[in-house]
Amino acid sequence: MNPISKLAKLPRPEVGLRAVVEHAPQAEAFAASWIERVRPVLLQTYRLRRRIATIAVAVLAVSLFVHVMFGANGMVVYKQKRADYETLRKQIVEVQRENDRYTQKIQDLKSDQTAIEKEAREQLGYAKPGEYVYVPSEPRKPSPPASHSARK
Numbered sequence: 001m002n003p004i005s006k007l008a009k010l011p012r013p014e015v016g017l018r019a020v021v022e023h024a025p026q027a028e029a030f031a032a033s034w035i036e037r038v039r040p041v042l043l044q045t046y047r048l049r050r051r052i053a054t055i056a057v058a059v060l061a062v063s064l065f066v067h068v069m070f071g072a073n074g075m076v077v078y079k080q081k082r083a084d085y086e087t088l089r090k091q092i093v094e095v096q097r098e099n100d101r102y103t104q105k106i107q108d109l110k111s112d113q114t115a116i117e118k119e120a121r122e123q124l125g126y127a128k129p130g131e132y133v134y135v136p137s138e139p140r141k142p143s144p145p146a147s148h149s150a151r152k
Helices: 003-009 013-047 049-070 075-111 113-124
Strands: none
Touching: 013 049, 049 075, 075 113
């Protein structure tokens, strides 16, 4: 096929314009019927415009309230994170106090002779010459009854 023969088959612009002019009355009739069907809806909408605007604002306010309260960074999440923060802050204070106690104990063990002696007596069971160390015996566990009838 020759590409030039395809070009010869294209309609001229005048043909398209003529078709539009021929169908113009039908298009006008369609547009008029569509306008007559839509006009009552548009008039009703125009009369209710204040109510529609009020409802739209109310829906927007409610959705904004829900987002602020329950959204990803809403008040509920904020309250939970605030409680977690307070709990962690208390834990930090407790750990710092414990750390200070251990630091003081380390300093005492490095320099204070009585603290060293106390730890040696308590943890290692050391005693001075002539002293007696009392070691309590472990409590006995009750033995099971010697009844042979349960085995039968």
